[in-house]
Amino acid sequence: MMLKDPSWPFDMDLSTLDTGCITNILRDIENHLPSVESSIGVKELMRVKKIFESELMSVHRLH
Numbered sequence: 001m002m003l004k005d006p007s008w009p010f011d012m013d014l015s016t017l018d019t020g021c022i023t024n025i026l027r028d029i030e031n032h033l034p035s036v037e038s039s040i041g042v043k044e045l046m047r048v049k050k051i052f053e054s055e056l057m058s059v060h061r062l063h
Contacts, residue, residue: 014055022056 014022029049036042 014052017055019056022052026052026056 017025026049029045029052033042033045036045
């Protein structure tokens with residue numbers, strides 16, 4: 001799935017990432033959340049996390 005949404009912070013085709021890669025990214029996000037000091041930073045990181053979670057749950061990841 002290629003996200004062209006302006007809310008997506010990166011120009012990246014997420015369909016090239018496998019399930020393990022996305023899972024590792026989500027784990028890294030969760031590990032870094034406690035060290036983010038600003039509420040804006042936490043909000044943005046949670047937004048990115050939701051994008052990766054949605055991608056992980058997409059039909060394309062069931063193969």
